[in-house]
Amino acid sequence: MPIIVNGLPRSIPEDPRMSLLDLLREGLHLSGTKKGCNQGACGACTVLVDGERILSCLALAVQYDGRRVTTIEGLVQGDALHPLQQAFIDHDGFQCGYCTPGQICSAIGMAAEAERGVPSHISADLAADRVALTREEIQERMSGNLCRCGAYNGIVDAIAGTVGAEMAA
Ligand code: FES
Numbered sequence: 001m002p003i004i005v006n007g008l009p010r011s012i013p014e015d016p017r018m019s020l021l022d023l024l025r026e027g028l029h030l031s032g033t034k035k036g037c038n039q040g041a042c043g044a045c046t047v048l049v050d051g052e053r054i055l056s057c058l059a060l061a062v063q064y065d066g067r068r069v070t071t072i073e074g075l076v077q078g079d080a081l082h083p084l085q086q087a088f089i090d091h092d093g094f095q096c097g098y099c100t101p102g103q104i105c106s107a108i109g110m111a112a113e114a115e116r117g118v119p120s121h122i123s124a125d126l127a128a129d130r131v132a133l134t135r136e137e138i139q140e141r142m143s144g145n146l147c148r149c150g151a152y153n154g155i156v157d158a159i160a161g162t163v164g165a166e167m168a169a
């Protein structure tokens with residue numbers, strides 16, 4: 001069974017040691033997903049698998065046989081940017097941009113987690129059906145995505161103004 005990347009079926013690599021990140025970047029030339037630390041510490045390589053955020057540097061591509069992978073390239077809607085991509089521009093949520101694809105994919109997965117009531121370390125109600133995305137919740141839930149440029153205020157503003165606003169509705 002192929003791996004589905006941004007809606008297209010792709011062959012899994014012959015080498016079972018290849019990470020999902022290397023398949024995306026080296027095999028499929030989808031360079032939007034970034035390699036930062038390559039050891040699970042920075043979040044730059046975050047992609048969505050069946051809607052859940054994962055670190056693609058820690059994932060073997062062969063594990064994702066038959067799964068649906070979405071990268072930053074797969075978020076555009078026709079010629080239009082995803083609302084979160086636009087929000088990062090509007091709120092100056094980046095400087096060099098290296099962490100940005102991971103930040104955006106992570107934020108989308110993070111919002112889905114909050115929507116289904118997955119608590120964070122700071123959530124007061126562990127049994128809530130849905131967690132409102134306050135700035136504090138966003139900061140906590142996005143803490144695995146580092147930004148060496150320190151654009152955190154803009155990043156949180158962008159997320160709070162899009163997926164956070166939807167969650168508050
Ligand atoms: Fe994957 Fe840093 S490159 S977490």
Ligand code: FES
Pocket residue numbers: 093094095096097098099100146147148149150151
């Ligand atoms: Fe440069 Fe985040 S914008 S690392």
